[in-house]
Amino acid sequence: MTLTASQAILGKQKRERILQGAMQLFFRDGYAGTSMDRVASEAGVSKQTIYSYFHDKESLFKALIEQITIARFHTLFESEQLQGEPDQLLRQVAETYLLRVAEDQEYLSLLKVIIAESSRFPEMAKLYYQTVIQRGRQLLSQYFDAHPELGIQDSEATAHIFFGSLVSFVVVQEIMHGKEIMPLSSERLVDSLIDLIHSSS
Amino acid sequence: MTLTASQAILGKQKRERILQGAMQLFFRDGYAGTSMDRVASEAGVSKQTIYSYFHDKESLFKALIEQITIARFHTLFESEQLQGEPDQLLRQVAETYLLRVAEDQEYLSLLKVIIAESSRFPEMAKLYYQTVIQRGRQLLSQYFDAHPELGIQDSEATAHIFFGSLVSFVVVQEIMHGKEIMPLSSERLVDSLIDLIHSSS
DNA sequence: GTCTATACCGAGATAGAC
DNA sequence: GTCTATCTCGGTATAGAC
Known part of the structure; x- marks a missing residue:
């Protein structure tokens, strides 16, 4: 399936969406209390997408x-x-x-x-x-x-x-x-x- | 096997040993970052012994x-x-x-x-x-x-x-x-x- | 009460199709 | 790049022998 225009725009913002979702969870549940699964679902992306932008959980948190x-x-x-x-x-x-x-x-x-x-x-x-x-x-x-x-x-x-x-x-x-x-x-x-x-x- | 005298004394202090070990770990790694397995090994008791003194992880932490x-x-x-x-x-x-x-x-x-x-x-x-x-x-x-x-x-x-x-x-x-x-x-x-x-x- | 063993689940991270 | 599916490990909590 090819990307629609709106999906391409959303794709450009995916890194920001991940950071936004991660923020809410890290702030609410702390570092250890936050799972990558939940970050993925909060951001509306798959877990693997997160790992394509950030090497691991620590990197995401630090960034x-x-x-x-x-x-x-x-x-x-x-x-x-x-x-x-x-x-x-x-x-x-x-x-x-x-x-x-x-x-x-x-x-x-x-x-x-x-x-x-x-x-x-x-x-x-x-x-x-x-x-x-x-x-x-x-x-x-x-x-x-x-x-x-x-x-x-x-x-x-x-x-x-x-x-x-x-x-x-x-x-x-x-x-x-x-x-x-x-x-x-x-x-x-x-x-x-x-x-x-x-x-x- | 019956308890020896020293084991009985240690047994009396077991609750304190658990709290002592839990303190070190909770203070170092936080609540979510601390596992009951490590508390058990730090206190030198089995995991089930912890659960006989405290209902669950939250109770242990609060106490x-x-x-x-x-x-x-x-x-x-x-x-x-x-x-x-x-x-x-x-x-x-x-x-x-x-x-x-x-x-x-x-x-x-x-x-x-x-x-x-x-x-x-x-x-x-x-x-x-x-x-x-x-x-x-x-x-x-x-x-x-x-x-x-x-x-x-x-x-x-x-x-x-x-x-x-x-x-x-x-x-x-x-x-x-x-x-x-x-x-x-x-x-x-x-x-x-x-x-x-x-x-x- | 205390141990060993285990059930059951969710964690971080990866594989491979597309 | 992004998804679904999966691997492996470690989590809380419990079962059952003693």
């Missing part, structure tokens, strides 16, 4: 995480300029992060799976660290250095505290189901965080 | 995580009194946590596996949240309330920032291999953290 990590990096920081009055800017950065992340199940799952597989795939964790964490910390740290009126002694360490508080808040509230037990509004967190940094001056 | 979580809670907070001068006490709490946790592979693995399995086993994450995170935050929050000279407006949110910074530091440095890429000493983190809180007064 997937790499792609998403780098994509996330762009959407998170590329638009950020980090300019403006400290009080407003810090509040805006924090709120932007919390809004984007807390409601973004895809980002939460990525963070979760990278932590979960950090032993089996240390390169993935390192990539995430370099493209997301380190870059974010660096930007904020430079901003702190450019604003000595904040009275911050160690800009890197303080940037770590800033983002670390936000990340751990999201992890605790969203991933560890803290929200269901004892909600703590993100407004209170941001207010206290800004307050701590601002009153250092 | 294990519960036991460790509760045990960890005691060793982490029972001894803490949270009394003394703020500057000294906060530094001591932070340093104690960082020292105990950063070098305690068992604690790190527990944290990792709870995050990894938080979807499949939400009750585990909630137990951890209630016995460790919430309790720690509560103790510190009460201390903040008892020391109004610190000028802290929202003691709960600030306690979250305090512990959140520490936890995220350990996660990034130890679990995500940040230590190998760009080390940030725990001293700098603690100094900045104390500095932020102290200069609020």
